[in-house]
Amino acid sequence: MASLVNSGNTAVRSSDAQPxxxxxxxxxxxxxxxxxxxxxxxxxxxxxxxxxxxKRQISS
Incomplete structure (x- = not known):
């Protein structure tokens, strides 16, 4: 999966960046x-x- 870098320099998945x-x-x-x-x-x-x-009803 592609990664993006946000302003805090932590990697974020592109799927997480989308609303x-x-x-x-x-x-x-x-x-x-x-x-x-x-x-x-x-x-x-x-x-x-x-x-x-x-099955549960039959067995009980």
Whole structure:
């Protein structure tokens, strides 16, 4: 990762120098493919959590 030098002569990553974007702004800058991949990953996580919860309910 590229490093920048600030006035205090300490190295700072360029990603840290940029302001953080809110989720809404970040999604506006994403391509359709990136949004689709993120959506699929979120669905996988939710599905996995539901299965784990069902397993816990069955075993108890």
């Amino acid at each position: 953080r974007l809110s989720t809404k702004n970040r999604s506006a800058n994403m391509t359709a493919l990136e949004k689709y991949r993120l959506l699929r990953e979120n669905r996988k996580v939710v599905r996995r959590q539901k299965l784990e919860q069902e």
